[in-house]
Amino acid sequence: MSVTLFCLGKKAFESLNALSDELISVIDYIIIATDKNIANDYSNEIKTWAISNNINTLPRDSFELSKCISKFYIAIGWRWIIQIKENSNLIVLHDSLLPKYRGFNPLVTALINGDTEIGVTALFGSQEYDKGDIISQEIITIQYPIKIQEAINKISLLYQKILSDLLSDIYNNNPLKASKQDDSKASYSVWRDEEDYKIDWSKSAEDIKRFIDAVGNPYKGASTFLNNMKIRITHAEVVEDILIANRDFGKLIFKKDNYPVIICGKGLLKITEVNSTNNKNLTFENDFRIRLQ
Numbered sequence: 001m002s003v004t005l006f007c008l009g010k011k012a013f014e015s016l017n018a019l020s021d022e023l024i025s026v027i028d029y030i031i032i033a034t035d036k037n038i039a040n041d042y043s044n045e046i047k048t049w050a051i052s053n054n055i056n057t058l059p060r061d062s063f064e065l066s067k068c069i070s071k072f073y074i075a076i077g078w079r080w081i082i083q084i085k086e087n088s089n090l091i092v093l094h095d096s097l098l099p100k101y102r103g104f105n106p107l108v109t110a111l112i113n114g115d116t117e118i119g120v121t122a123l124f125g126s127q128e129y130d131k132g133d134i135i136s137q138e139i140i141t142i143q144y145p146i147k148i149q150e151a152i153n154k155i156s157l158l159y160q161k162i163l164s165d166l167l168s169d170i171y172n173n174n175p176l177k178a179s180k181q182d183d184s185k186a187s188y189s190v191w192r193d194e195e196d197y198k199i200d201w202s203k204s205a206e207d208i209k210r211f212i213d214a215v216g217n218p219y220k221g222a223s224t225f226l227n228n229m230k231i232r233i234t235h236a237e238v239v240e241d242i243l244i245a246n247r248d249f250g251k252l253i254f255k256k257d258n259y260p261v262i263i264c265g266k267g268l269l270k271i272t273e274v275n276s277t278n279n280k281n282l283t284f285e286n287d288f289r290i291r292l293q
Helices: 012-017 043-052 108-113 148-171 205-214
Strands: 001-006 029-030 054-061 072-076 090-096 118-126 132-142 221-227 230-237 252-258 258-261 268-276
Touching: 001 012, 001 132, 001 148, 012 072, 029 043, 043 054, 043 090, 054 221, 072 148, 090 148, 108 148, 132 148, 132 252, 205 221, 205 230, 205 268
Parallel strands: 001 029, 001 072, 029 054, 072 090
Antiparallel strands: 090 118, 118 132, 221 230, 230 268, 252 258, 258 268
């Protein structure tokens, strides 16, 4: 049986790169997407890998269902609706332990929320997104602080295992068993845009630290405004809190190791790396009256 893969991002590339020659042989086509909102969408790496393994590729906009003969379609890192033929099977690999965090950017949401377990779910596609029957799940435990890139690296290993297991079953004509989701335990993660990168300084230093780490590279990075200029904070450390009579969050209270320490709704945050929107590194050596908004 042949398989068409829909691929976007590092997790897709790493999953492909881990396949044996035997499993590669069942891949009919790879449909490749691009994403300008991340530093590297791995579209070039995926295409190079496919060419080196004599697999046909198509960009997302050129895919025509009528020309596809695959029995199975597997989506890895995909963000768009996929129409499939009757009597075909769509399988989605999703960045959460469903039914938790159905929807968009679930790994980012999990890190922002401080979840200690993250994982990947393989499920059958359904009319309503991420509600299909679950084929398999892989789980890992994480500790904080952790940056999004490290989390992606960790779950990429889970993607590798799930894709290999799926293709092995398909190669051996094994039936794919699946179980219903418990809808009573479902939660949703909503799509994010530029507004969602903005830091809310009324939150605790721990919450803001997790947020900065969760939306950093390969994403754009947590943003705030300094004198009407948008800046992006890429590294920060939680500092022991002190008693502040007038807790105006967002203001610099002092410097530590020559880095600005910012008042949060609860706690203090030392900002150790800041970039302007044109990627110029910023320092605050002579600035003391700083308010971040």
